[in-house]
Amino acid sequence: MTPEKFTLAILASGRGSNLQAIIDGIEKNSLQAEIGLVISDVKNAFALERAHNHGIECLFLDPKTFPDRKSYEQALVKHIQSKSINLICLAGFMRILGKHFIETFSNQIINIHPSLLPAFPGLNVQKRALEHGARFTGCTVHYVNEEVDSGPIILQAMVPILDDDDESSLSERILEQEHIIYPEAIRLIAEGKLTLSGRRVLHCK
Ligand code: GRF
Numbered sequence: 001m002t003p004e005k006f007t008l009a010i011l012a013s014g015r016g017s018n019l020q021a022i023i024d025g026i027e028k029n030s031l032q033a034e035i036g037l038v039i040s041d042v043k044n045a046f047a048l049e050r051a052h053n054h055g056i057e058c059l060f061l062d063p064k065t066f067p068d069r070k071s072y073e074q075a076l077v078k079h080i081q082s083k084s085i086n087l088i089c090l091a092g093f094m095r096i097l098g099k100h101f102i103e104t105f106s107n108q109i110i111n112i113h114p115s116l117l118p119a120f121p122g123l124n125v126q127k128r129a130l131e132h133g134a135r136f137t138g139c140t141v142h143y144v145n146e147e148v149d150s151g152p153i154i155l156q157a158m159v160p161i162l163d164d165d166d167e168s169s170l171s172e173r174i175l176e177q178e179h180i181i182y183p184e185a186i187r188l189i190a191e192g193k194l195t196l197s198g199r200r201v202l203h204c205k
Contacts, residue, residue: 006086008086008088009038010022010091011091012040012091013095016091021183023035023056040061041094043062061076087108091182093111107196112139112141117142119137125137126174127167136158138174143196
């Protein structure tokens with residue numbers, strides 16, 4: 001780890017395609033940052049393998065070995081604080097983070113969500129957007145606050161819902177956009193291009 005670089009911690013529970021997009025952005029030099037640590041709450045998460053394959057320090061932190069959510073989050077905080085982390089990126093991390101974690105890293109946690117928030121927060125959102133009959137959906141990168149999927153919005157990309165879409169085809173097209181806007185949002189933060197004004201995230205030129 002080179003101390004002067006903008007350093008990320010990535011928390012992921014699954015396949016880690018967003019993690020991969022961030023790794024690719026760094027390796028292609030379109031994102032001037034480094035990943036200091038990848039943590040997963042799922043032992044066999046493919047995200048851990050991706051990190052390992054790229055020589056990135058990674059850790060499986062087993063929730064079952066902690067008595068409650070608070071102590072699990074305290075351990076997460078301890079591991080993150082042991083590195084000089086500038087930004088925590090949730091990338092398919094399937095746990096809701098509590099007050100202690102969020103207050104410790106105030107305005108330093110971001111998430112990617114596969115809908116155009118504030119529409120369709122929560123789970124199964126591609127299916128819900130289809131069933132609702134929405135004509136457009138997309139993805140959102142936002143700061144994380146104590147309410148699920150409701151922090152200030154950094155970037156969004158819109159994806160049309162086509163007549164022959166099913167959950168899988170729609171999810172795939174949304175994911176393509178996620179892989180573009182997540183590294184881009186990190187780049188904006190790393191370059192100091194964003195300021196918060198209440199709920200609004202202003203983008204400096
Ligand atoms: C993505 O759809 C992301 O928007 C959501 O969880 C999924 C994670 O996918 N929060 P991956 O593990 O990054 O491939």
